[in-house]
Amino acid sequence: MDYLSAARERLIRAQARVTVPPRVQTAGRYGFYLGALVFASAPYWLGGIYYPDIWTDMALWGTIGLGLNVVIGFAGLLDLGYMAFYAIGGYVFANAALYHGFSLWEAMPIGAVLSVVASAIIGFPTLRVRGDYLAIMTLGFGGIVYYAAQNMTSLTGGYNGLFGWKTQSILGHPFASPIDFYPLALGLTVVAALVTRALRGSRVGRAWSCIKDDEVAAGAAGIPIIRYKLYAYMVGAVWAGLAGAIFAVKQNIVSPETFTFNQSFFAVAVVIMGGMGSITGVILGGVLYVVIAEWMVTYTGTLSGVIFSSLLLLVVLLRPQGLIPFRPRPPRWLLRHYLEDPARGTAGVSQPDG
Amino acid sequence: MSANPTAEPLLRVSGLTVAFGGVVAVSDVSFDLPAGEILGMIGPNGAGKTTVFNAISGVIKGYRGEVRLLGRSLRGRNAQQIVAAGIARTFQNIRLFRSLTVIEHVLAGQHRRIRENMVDSALHTPRFRQAEIDAVRQARAILDFVGLDQVDPGARALSLPYGLQRRLEIARALATEPRLLMLDEPAAGMNTAESIDMSRLVRNVRERGVTVLLVEHDMRVVMSVCDRIVVLNFGKIIVQGPPEKVREDPDVIAAYLGSESST
Amino acid sequence: MSLQELLQQIANGLVVGSVYGLIALGYTMVYGIVRLINFAQGGLYEVGAYLGVFFFTLMGKFGLQYPIPAVLITLVISMTLTGALAFVVERVAYRPLRNAPLLAPLVSSLAMFFLLISVVQVVTGAEPLTYPSVLSPAPLHLGPIVLSPTSLIIFFAAILLMVGMQQFVRRTKVGKAMRATAANREAAALMGINTTRIVSLTFVLGGAMGAAAGILYGVNYGTVTYDMGEFGGLVAFTAAVMGGIGNVPGALVGGLTVGVLSSFASTFLPNQWNEAIVFAILILILAIRPQGILGERVAERA
Ligand SMILES: Nc1ncnc2c1ncn2[C@@H]1O[C@H](COP(=O)(O)OP(=O)(O)OP(=O)(O)O)[C@@H](O)[C@H]1O
Ligand SMILES: [Mg+2]
Numbered sequence: 001m002d003y004l005s006a007a008r009e010r011l012i013r014a015q016a017r018v019t020v021p022p023r024v025q026t027a028g029r030y031g032f033y034l035g036a037l038v039f040a041s042a043p044y045w046l047g048g049i050y051y052p053d054i055w056t057d058m059a060l061w062g063t064i065g066l067g068l069n070v071v072i073g074f075a076g077l078l079d080l081g082y083m084a085f086y087a088i089g090g091y092v093f094a095n096a097a098l099y100h101g102f103s104l105w106e107a108m109p110i111g112a113v114l115s116v117v118a119s120a121i122i123g124f125p126t127l128r129v130r131g132d133y134l135a136i137m138t139l140g141f142g143g144i145v146y147y148a149a150q151n152m153t154s155l156t157g158g159y160n161g162l163f164g165w166k167t168q169s170i171l172g173h174p175f176a177s178p179i180d181f182y183p184l185a186l187g188l189t190v191v192a193a194l195v196t197r198a199l200r201g202s203r204v205g206r207a208w209s210c211i212k213d214d215e216v217a218a219g220a221a222g223i224p225i226i227r228y229k230l231y232a233y234m235v236g237a238v239w240a241g242l243a244g245a246i247f248a249v250k251q252n253i254v255s256p257e258t259f260t261f262n263q264s265f266f267a268v269a270v271v272i273m274g275g276m277g278s279i280t281g282v283i284l285g286g287v288l289y290v291v292i293a294e295w296m297v298t299y300t301g302t303l304s305g306v307i308f309s310s311l312l313l314l315v316v317l318l319r320p321q322g323l324i325p326f327r328p329r330p331p332r333w334l335l336r337h338y339l340e341d342p343a344r345g346t347a348g349v350s351q352p353d354g
Numbered sequence: 355m356s357a358n359p360t361a362e363p364l365l366r367v368s369g370l371t372v373a374f375g376g377v378v379a380v381s382d383v384s385f386d387l388p389a390g391e392i393l394g395m396i397g398p399n400g401a402g403k404t405t406v407f408n409a410i411s412g413v414i415k416g417y418r419g420e421v422r423l424l425g426r427s428l429r430g431r432n433a434q435q436i437v438a439a440g441i442a443r444t445f446q447n448i449r450l451f452r453s454l455t456v457i458e459h460v461l462a463g464q465h466r467r468i469r470e471n472m473v474d475s476a477l478h479t480p481r482f483r484q485a486e487i488d489a490v491r492q493a494r495a496i497l498d499f500v501g502l503d504q505v506d507p508g509a510r511a512l513s514l515p516y517g518l519q520r521r522l523e524i525a526r527a528l529a530t531e532p533r534l535l536m537l538d539e540p541a542a543g544m545n546t547a548e549s550i551d552m553s554r555l556v557r558n559v560r561e562r563g564v565t566v567l568l569v570e571h572d573m574r575v576v577m578s579v580c581d582r583i584v585v586l587n588f589g590k591i592i593v594q595g596p597p598e599k600v601r602e603d604p605d606v607i608a609a610y611l612g613s614e615s616s617t
Numbered sequence: 618m619s620l621q622e623l624l625q626q627i628a629n630g631l632v633v634g635s636v637y638g639l640i641a642l643g644y645t646m647v648y649g650i651v652r653l654i655n656f657a658q659g660g661l662y663e664v665g666a667y668l669g670v671f672f673f674t675l676m677g678k679f680g681l682q683y684p685i686p687a688v689l690i691t692l693v694i695s696m697t698l699t700g701a702l703a704f705v706v707e708r709v710a711y712r713p714l715r716n717a718p719l720l721a722p723l724v725s726s727l728a729m730f731f732l733l734i735s736v737v738q739v740v741t742g743a744e745p746l747t748y749p750s751v752l753s754p755a756p757l758h759l760g761p762i763v764l765s766p767t768s769l770i771i772f773f774a775a776i777l778l779m780v781g782m783q784q785f786v787r788r789t790k791v792g793k794a795m796r797a798t799a800a801n802r803e804a805a806a807l808m809g810i811n812t813t814r815i816v817s818l819t820f821v822l823g824g825a826m827g828a829a830a831g832i833l834y835g836v837n838y839g840t841v842t843y844d845m846g847e848f849g850g851l852v853a854f855t856a857a858v859m860g861g862i863g864n865v866p867g868a869l870v871g872g873l874t875v876g877v878l879s880s881f882a883s884t885f886l887p888n889q890w891n892e893a894i895v896f897a898i899l900i901l902i903l904a905i906r907p908q909g910i911l912g913e914r915v916a917e918r919a
Contacts, residue, residue: 078723125904131719132654135727136854137903140896143851147893195476202475202482203461203468206454210462213451216413219433220443221462222530231472261847265731272724277453305735312728317713320721328453330508337487338457338494338507 043182052178054294056250059185060243061286065270066192066279067239072268073276073326074200075232076212077127078135081142082267085115085237087149087259089244091156094254097165104168104175108245115241116234123233127226142264149256161255168249181250188246189283192239197279199235201331208232209328262305266293269312275322284324362425364389364565365410365441365534369419372405372589379405381589382419387534392556392566394580394597396573398609402589403569404446407536410567411443412436423534438466442532444523446539446569450511457507459522460493463529493529499562500525500555517548524555528564535559536567541575553579577601585609621761626880628759632768632837634876635775639830640853641860641868642782643823649799649863650819653719656726657706658827659850660733661699665828666841667737668695670746677749692832696825702733703824707817730850738843745842748835771833778829779869782822786865795819799863848892852879855899861909871909 043052064086071079092111096102102110126137149156156162168175175181199205207228210218215225248254266289274285292311293304315322365387372380380402387393395403408414410421412433421428423439431439442463450459461468468489474482497503500521505514511522520540527535537556541549553575560566570576576583577597584594587609593600600606640662647655672691710725756763786792797805798815806812834849835841856875860867875898882894902909 072720076718076720078720080727122900125900129903129907132723133858133903133907135723136654136851137900139851140899143896144893144900147890147896151887151889151893198478199472199475202478202486203465203470204472204475206458206462207465209453209458210451213453214449216433217445217449217451218462219413220411220437220445220449221459221526222434222437222442222466223462224434225432235472265727268724268727303735303739305731306739309728309730309732309735313710313725313732316721316725316728317709320717326453328455328458328510330455330457333483334486334490335457335508338490 040186043179049178052182053250054290056178056182056185057294058287058290059182059189060247060250061267061270061289062189062283063185063192063239063243063286064267065274065282065286065289066189066196067236067243068267068271069236069274069277069279069282070196070199070208070239071232071236072271073278073282074196074205074208074212075229076131076208077229077232078131078268079138079233079236080135080261080264080268081122081138081140081145082236082240083259083263084142084145085119085240086244086247086263087145087254087256088115088118089241090248090254090258091149091162091244092241093245093248094157094162094165095155097168098162104245104249105170108242111245112238112241115237115244119233119237120230123230127229127233139261139264142259142261146256146259146261149259157255159256161253163253175249178250181246185243185246185250188239188242193279193283196235196239200277200279204228204231266308269308273312273315273322275324275326277326277328278322278324281322281324281326285322288323362422363387364424365567366422366425367406367410367419368422370406370409370421371418372402372409372414372416379589380409380417380586383586383589383591384419385584385591385594387565387567389533389565390560390563391581392560392568392579394576394583395567395569395586396571396576396583396600397586401586403586404538405589406586407443407538407567407569410436411441411536437530437532440531440533441536442527442530442534443536444520444527444538444540446542448516448519448523450519450522450526452510452512454511455508456502456505456511456514456522457490457493457497459511459526460496460529461489463526464489464492465530467531496525496528499558500528501551517544520544520552521555524559528559532564534565534567536569538569539571540568541570541572544572546574549575622884624760624762626884627877628762628764629768630877630880631873632764632772632876633880634856634873635772635779635869636830636834636837636872637849637853637856637875638779638869638872639775639826639833640849641857641872642779642826642865644854644857645860645862645865645868646782646786646795646819647823648857649865650795650802650816651711651715651722653711653722653726654854655706655711655820655823656723656850657703657710657729657733658823659846659853660730660737661703661706661824662827662831662834662849662853663737663841663843663846664702664733664831665695665699665824666831666835666845667741667746668698668828669832669835670748670841673749688832688836692829695832696828699828699831700821700825703820703827704817706824707820711820712813712816730846734843734846737846741843743843745840747840748838768837771837775830775833776869778826782826783865791815791818848895851899852895855895855902858899858907859902859909864909867909 043055068079068082071077071082089111092114093104093107096107096110122141126134129137150158207223210221210223211225211228219225270285270289271282273288274283275281292307296304296307363386368384370380370383371378383406395406397403405414409417412428412431412435415430423441428436428439451462454462468485470482470485497507502518502521502525505518511519514522524537524540541552544552549572556566556568556579568576568580580597582595583597583600585592585600585606592605592609593603640658643658643661644655647653669691672694673687676687676690706729710729711722714722714725756765757769786795794805794810794815797808797810798812802812852875853872856871857868858871859874860869860871878898879891879895883891886894
């Protein structure tokens with residue numbers, strides 16, 4: 001018995017030789033980048049106003065997915081009222097532009113800051129409770145923002161919403177047609193992707209993963225749980241706040257129907273279908289959402305709710321990690337430093353590729 | 355009348371009582387743990403050993419009595435504040451993070467000491483890189499120390515064999531740079547050779563200046579490493595003293611015979 | 618506000634509250650056993666209400682004129698069908714995810730909820746449907762309070778169902794098995810209880826209670842809408858938490874409390890803020906006293 005397990009242990013040790021994994025599938029990787037580039041530039045070669053409009057929606061939903069991914073995918077908190085922050089971004093822009101003469105550039109950061117403030121206000125009492133209670137509380141919060149949008153007429157224009165601000169511009173170039181918004185929305189998606197990816201691979205990201213996996217163990221590792229949950233909430237809210245402003249400009253109106261529970265549900269579906277934690281995954285989720293919502297719905301009418309909930313159910317049951325699962329891997333540059341410890345040299349450790 | 359801190363033991367548990375509903379799991383437990391000692395805590399299944407750990411480490415907050423670290427009460431502090439105060443622990447049913455790799459576990463344990471703020475993290479500034487490189491070097495040293503030097507640092511922690519998972523939990527706890535390390539059955543499910551390795555590791559931990567509170571069913575481990583032993587039965591301390599005394603104590607023998615010990 | 622108005626508001630609140638209590642019963646029983654918020658409960662409540670309209674109208678067509686038997690038959694059929702639906706929900710959305718991390722069954726039950734209300738929306742074309750009015754609309758005067766006979770019947774029917782459920786859980790053998798499973802699933806299984814079947818049964822009973830609530834609601838207000846499940850579900854969840862989730866008599870207490878609170882809210886505040894107020898109450902309760910008024914039955918294990 002003893003011999004057997006000693007032999008097993010030797011085998012395990014031999015198998016687990018420490019290496020920096022070589023960069024895999026380079027061809028596939030470049031193929032992927034090329035495909036993404038072609039897809040992202042599609043509105044330019046497809047032309048017209050329909051495609052740029054759709055692609056802008058995809059970019060906005062990609063951003064929504066990326067923001068909510070921080071909350072659900074990184075920190076494991078189910079947020080059913082996320083679109084409230086999108087609403088805040090939109091209404092802040094509309095108010096700033098209509099009544100205070102602000103431009104989109106000035107209003108966007110204000111909207112983002114107010115979204116973060118709102119997320120802290122709602123997060124503070126809610127993040128202490130169990131995960132399932134949190135879901136319900138965020139649902140309630142989303143509901144409050146929705147009804148506030150309907151009823152605080154002086155701030156939100158009520159059912160009719162707010163509209164009629166003057167055309168926004170960048171460097172003297174006005175945002176007149178959908179193709180003008182597209183680079184802006186896409187740019188936001190790219191920034192959101194880079195920043196959230198960077199966070200994921202840092203101390204904050206590790207803390208979030210720990211909390212998601214096991215709160216008791218995270219506490220034992222010395223991670224301040226409530227504070228980091230609050231960070232996840234606040235970081236997530238930034239992106240919805242920014243995207244909400246662009247959405248308002250694009251639509252030329254902000255009104256309550258865009259921020260219903262249904263929308264928040266779709267945002268959750270985007271993250272879970274795409275792949276919790278995965279940057280590419282949730283962007284793909286956003287793209288799929290727009291494709292289904294735009295194209296399927298023109299043929300099937302009200303079936304979109306049925307289609308989405310069935311899809312979400314199927315993914316949770318059959319592929320819980322989502323379409324593009326996130327595989328945690330420490331970055332190669334870090335592993336290289338792990339191996340370069342001068343105290344040890346490289347004895348006993350193989351180190352392919354430089 | 356606060357005492358001279360050097361006169362205080364590192365850990366002082368006095369009158370600790372924990373009840374779950376009507377069940378009193380720990381009742382009036384008091385013991386001192388001076389710095390530098392390895393204190394064993396043994397007792398039959400359900401005696402309340404893990405519950406004592408949970409109270410000390412802040413997993414359970416509603417207890418009566420006092421837990422003091424160098425004279426300062428830990429009452430009302432949460433788990434993370436207790437880690438900050440210098441107490442780390444492992445879990446009886448291994449609790450590793452399912453989505454983290456081996457090295458990330460140690461980095462998670464270093465959380466409080468890695469100096470990077472949100473902006474550094476978001477932009478991967480040079481300060482971020484330097485902080486991560488320093489952290490990784492330290493993580494390497496800790497992994498070497500617990501005997502995980504031959505393990506792929508980029509592997510998922512849950513893919514490790516059981517014995518190595520226990521070592522990784524110890525590495526995560528050590529990464530918080532504790533004064534006191536509490537180990538909950540580190541040798542559970544190990545064979546003789548592995549338990550001897552584990553005993554050696556526990557002694558090495560003490561050599562590094564870390565005080566150890568050890569819960570263990572494996573008597574070979576307990577008797578070979580502990581300076582003193584506390585015996586719990588039905589939530590109460592029945593004996594405490596050096597291993598030789600505890601080994602011979604009729605109450606201890608009765609407790610184990612009466613309740614079917616696992617060794 | 619005069620005393621008379623005050624009493625009237627309390628009476629109105631108790632009537633709605635009894636309906637919320639019935640839905641809350643579904644949340645609480647399921648939560649007690651599987652430690653999961655079954656979001657689908659709000660959807661089952663809505664489906665039950667719509668099935669109710671359907672069978673009610675059908676019976677009218679076949680000339681069944683006596684209101685009480687018509688309501689009873691409708692109740693029985695709709696509760697059975699919704700119970701069967703809840704059985705399917707458990708099979709599809711809960712059972713395969715029994716050992717998955719908490720997020721998975723939460724999301725799947727959320728998806729189930731959305732699927733149910735979307736299907737209702739598609740089938741009915743998102744139009745509100747009207748319940749045939751069953752009883753003479755002549756109001757009853759009980760001292761200073763005016764209530765329709767329908768609301769009185771609804772109140773007592775809801776209370777009856779809840780007390781019945783309570784007695785079922787407390788007295789019958791199956792009820793005992795349910796309580797054992799709620800207290801400790803592994804131990805119950807070791808004692809020879811078929812816990813899988815108990816879980817199914819709990820979902821079914823919860824769904825049936827939801828359907829009953831839906832029908833009583835429809836009969837009381839005369840119309841049902843495709844978004845009633847969302848609001849009703851949330852309010853009832855608040856009720857379940859208030860009463861101490863997992864606590865069967867608590868569901869009734871919570872339901873009545875929430876009913877009276879929202880009735881007051883609608884008197885003192887402009888009507889359109891009604892829902893927002895209920896949501897705010899919900900958040901406050903969960904934040905301040907997540908264990909509810911009566912305390913939680915189920916202890917969390919570390
Ligand atoms: N969270 C809890 N809720 C209810 N009872 C608990 C809880 N944790 C522990 N207990 C009970 O407290 C008693 C002591 O348990 P504890 O886990 O501390 O024992 P132990 O000495 O660690 O046993 P073992 O050697 O089996 O690990 C047991 O009766 C157990 O059932
Ligand atoms: Mg134990």
